[in-house]
Amino acid sequence: MHTQINHLLALWGQLPDLLRTLIWIVIITIGVILCVAFLTLWERKVIGWMQLRRGPNRVRILGMLPGLGQPFADVFKLLSKEVVVPSGSNKFLFRLAPVLALVPALAAWAVIPLSPALVVSKANAGLLYLLALSSMGVYGIILAGWAANSKYAFLGAMRSAAQMVAYEIAMGFALVGVLMASGSMSLGAIVRHQEGGVFAWNWLWLFPMLVVYFIAGVAETNRAPFDVAEGESEIVAGFHVEYSGIAFALFFLAEYANMILISALTAVLFFGGWLSPVAGYPLIGHTFLGDPSFFWLGLKVFVFLFLFLWFRATFPRYRYDQIMRLGWKALIPVTLVWIGVEMVMAAVHIGPWARPWFH
Amino acid sequence: MLALILFYIFATFLVAGALGVITARNPVYSALFLVFSFINSAAIWLLIEAEFLAIVLVLVYVGAVMVLFLFVVMMLDINLAELRRGFTRFAWLGWLTALAVIVEITAVVWRHGLGAIDVSRGFAAEPANYSNTLELGKVLYTRYAYPFELAAVLLVVALVAAIALTLRHRPGLKSQDASRQVAVRAEDRLRIVKMPAEKRS
Numbered sequence A: 001m002h003t004q005i006n007h008l009l010a011l012w013g014q015l016p017d018l019l020r021t022l023i024w025i026v027i028i029t030i031g032v033i034l035c036v037a038f039l040t041l042w043e044r045k046v047i048g049w050m051q052l053r054r055g056p057n058r059v060r061i062l063g064m065l066p067g068l069g070q071p072f073a074d075v076f077k078l079l080s081k082e083v084v085v086p087s088g089s090n091k092f093l094f095r096l097a098p099v100l101a102l103v104p105a106l107a108a109w110a111v112i113p114l115s116p117a118l119v120v121s122k123a124n125a126g127l128l129y130l131l132a133l134s135s136m137g138v139y140g141i142i143l144a145g146w147a148a149n150s151k152y153a154f155l156g157a158m159r160s161a162a163q164m165v166a167y168e169i170a171m172g173f174a175l176v177g178v179l180m181a182s183g184s185m186s187l188g189a190i191v192r193h194q195e196g197g198v199f200a201w202n203w204l205w206l207f208p209m210l211v212v213y214f215i216a217g218v219a220e221t222n223r224a225p226f227d228v229a230e231g232e233s234e235i236v237a238g239f240h241v242e243y244s245g246i247a248f249a250l251f252f253l254a255e256y257a258n259m260i261l262i263s264a265l266t267a268v269l270f271f272g273g274w275l276s277p278v279a280g281y282p283l284i285g286h287t288f289l290g291d292p293s294f295f296w297l298g299l300k301v302f303v304f305l306f307l308f309l310w311f312r313a314t315f316p317r318y319r320y321d322q323i324m325r326l327g328w329k330a331l332i333p334v335t336l337v338w339i340g341v342e343m344v345m346a347a348v349h350i351g352p353w354a355r356p357w358f359h
Numbered sequence B: 001m002l003a004l005i006l007f008y009i010f011a012t013f014l015v016a017g018a019l020g021v022i023t024a025r026n027p028v029y030s031a032l033f034l035v036f037s038f039i040n041s042a043a044i045w046l047l048i049e050a051e052f053l054a055i056v057l058v059l060v061y062v063g064a065v066m067v068l069f070l071f072v073v074m075m076l077d078i079n080l081a082e083l084r085r086g087f088t089r090f091a092w093l094g095w096l097t098a099l100a101v102i103v104e105i106t107a108v109v110w111r112h113g114l115g116a117i118d119v120s121r122g123f124a125a126e127p128a129n130y131s132n133t134l135e136l137g138k139v140l141y142t143r144y145a146y147p148f149e150l151a152a153v154l155l156v157v158a159l160v161a162a163i164a165l166t167l168r169h170r171p172g173l174k175s176q177d178a179s180r181q182v183a184v185r186a187e188d189r190l191r192i193v194k195m196p197a198e199k200r201s
Helices: A002-014 A017-050 A070-079 A091-111 A126-147 A151-182 A187-192 A207-220 A245-270 A294-314 A320-348 B002-023 B027-047 B051-075 B080-085 B087-112 B132-141 B145-166 B178-182
Strands: none
Touching: A017 A070, A017 A091, A017 A245, A017 A294, A070 A245, A091 A126, A091 A245, A126 A151, A126 A187, A126 A245, A126 B027, A126 B051, A151 A187, A151 A207, A151 A245, A151 A320, A151 B051, A187 A245, A207 A245, A207 A294, A207 A320, A245 A294, A320 B178, B002 B027, B027 B051, B051 B132, B132 B145
């Protein structure tokens, strides 16, 4: 057994770089898709518990855990349904739109550092790459709304486009704040520059940026309370009202993949990514818990994903003009002021700016 | 070799996309072709290791400008006959513009030659830790600090002008003031009346 593993490792080392990268891409993509599947189940369970219901509890896998098979049942149901293409719709763009929504959501994972050793691309401009990709996700939504030749879908697309353009600015400024505190656009370097325990992570010195970033992230993914793009009570289901079967599932997949991405980014940018909060502590600091690893990133991502679900179960939906007001008149000024504060902190060398890399 | 093949693929797509922009009947298709061209030119920039320019092109033009373009174009009432009617009348203007651009480009190439940038031999690849973004930032904030600031001021002036042109205060306009709505408290609107229970007769 041991020799076989060694043999496999040796084989892995001999593979050309391109092939290894391709294999990692496939593994990460499948991993994200599986996470999305169980996230949908977890969401329904959590919201169920918050509303004193049980949530899905019928489909089991191997007779274990009621509800565990629900995501797979949903997927097979959607796969076996017909994809109805409405008459009068733009057939080509109608089919292209779900793909355009999904591709940026998956491509962004290329630069996320999953563990100290594991990242598909160590791009220097990782942060910029992420911003560019998240701004491309809006195409899937507006094309879906326009191509469907439906007024409800179109209204949803318009709302979504305006909302995403507005919140992208606040998000970009929050990322500028992170950039100033880390001195690098490579996500691996951003994590490494946060080394030194919980209070060295960016969340403390960039707290307003963290709040703005997460709110903008919720708005970017069109999640409650900012889900006016699909506000059921007003425009039926918004931009994907005409989509059925697996085409609808692709939009669903993109939305949830984006949620996981925003959570992962919050963890990486503000909470030290794969760094351990208990490193150097007596007793537990010397076990695997003290080492930086994927375990800690996963745990942090899980916490932020829970926040997404919690928001959805708790907050009523924003009115559209109030979303715009919050984005332009509250979040952007907050980030601008804090960038000024960071300039002062950098000038007097406190917080992250007292670290050796800054000099 | 691989870079060369990729360059020709992206360049072909770029030219095809640019042709699509001007030949497509539907303005939405034109806008999408333009997005396609932008992405391909970004890819070409990536090939010469100008990753900052490439990503910013996608971020600014594809992510923001073209989204707003599509936003407007999709709401247009597309009447093809109307669009085609002006074609012959304004064609000379288009030709003139194209000619001017060609003359300008030729003049620049003629004047400076390609001596400074020898494209025939390619260029040495930068080391792995070279950051395009960092280098651009250094130049932009030291050597070209004043032109950079000037551009920023110009943009702010344009922004203020655009807002000033569209901001109008008509008397009798009924609009909602979100700040006042948010600041409302229950006591302002709700009067709780204490009423003793009626005696049963």
